Amino acid sequence: MNRSMIRYLLSKLLLIEAALLIVPLVVATIYQEPAKVFVSIGATMAILLGLGLLGSFHKPKDFTFMLKKES
16 A cells, blocks of 8 residues: 555645634634634644645655455
8 A cells, every 4th residue: 555645635635624614613713713712723723734845845756555465
């Protein structure tokens, strides 16, 4: 199994999730939620961005999935 490819795809997925958290941030702004809502959404976005950027620094050499051979 190509672990570097899976790591790369999961890190891209984390970046997409961080970008999609902009929608709840806008809704919380519209409804004038308390500050702790913004802090929790912002902290979640920061964690997702950090992990996503950390995992996507190195692109895999091979973009194909390899099947695990059965014994």
